[in-house]
Amino acid sequence: MALGVCLSMETFAEPVFSNDLLAKAESGDTSAQLELAEIYLYGHGIDSDENQAEIWAIKSAENGNVAAMFWLADGYVTYARLIEDDDKNDSLEHFQKAFKWFQKASENGHSESMVELADLYTRADSGIEVNIKKALELREKAAKLGNKKAMRSLSVMYRDGIGIPKNTDLAQSWWDKSEN
Numbered sequence: 001m002a003l004g005v006c007l008s009m010e011t012f013a014e015p016v017f018s019n020d021l022l023a024k025a026e027s028g029d030t031s032a033q034l035e036l037a038e039i040y041l042y043g044h045g046i047d048s049d050e051n052q053a054e055i056w057a058i059k060s061a062e063n064g065n066v067a068a069m070f071w072l073a074d075g076y077v078t079y080a081r082l083i084e085d086d087d088k089n090d091s092l093e094h095f096q097k098a099f100k101w102f103q104k105a106s107e108n109g110h111s112e113s114m115v116e117l118a119d120l121y122t123r124a125d126s127g128i129e130v131n132i133k134k135a136l137e138l139r140e141k142a143a144k145l146g147n148k149k150a151m152r153s154l155s156v157m158y159r160d161g162i163g164i165p166k167n168t169d170l171a172q173s174w175w176d177k178s179e180n
Helices: 019-026 030-042 050-062 066-083 088-107 111-121 132-144 148-160 168-179
Strands: none
Touching (some): 030 050, 030 066, 066 111, 088 111, 111 132, 132 148, 148 168
């Protein structure tokens, strides 16, 4: 992985490269930029090129595409986890990149990014300063937006007293909400 872009899931249903798509991306269409990143990463209709995938995804994210912010962060954290035993410094660098993009997407109301950012705040091995209070705040915000993973995480935090006093009633309440 040249720049460490690695994704755990595909965003689009096998898009294919076209000059029309490239023109849209070059003109600043953030959806086209992200689609082009996906195409380059997986080599749909063009040779796979991780560097180009990252370049187009960054352009899309920098132009405000929240889906691209999450796409990048998810890829960076996936890659960081894959290499953390083999290259700790590269892994830490990619956790930092993931943190940046999860944070930006969270600031734009992306609940999945809030949950992932909260997880980074609880990982001592990510190079991100552990901050249970911030993780709790992010999970509460994501849960209020309807994120089921955040609700289950809050349930565990309250059940086990992770950074907060144990509260079995709140733990059960969050668990019940996650089941609906």
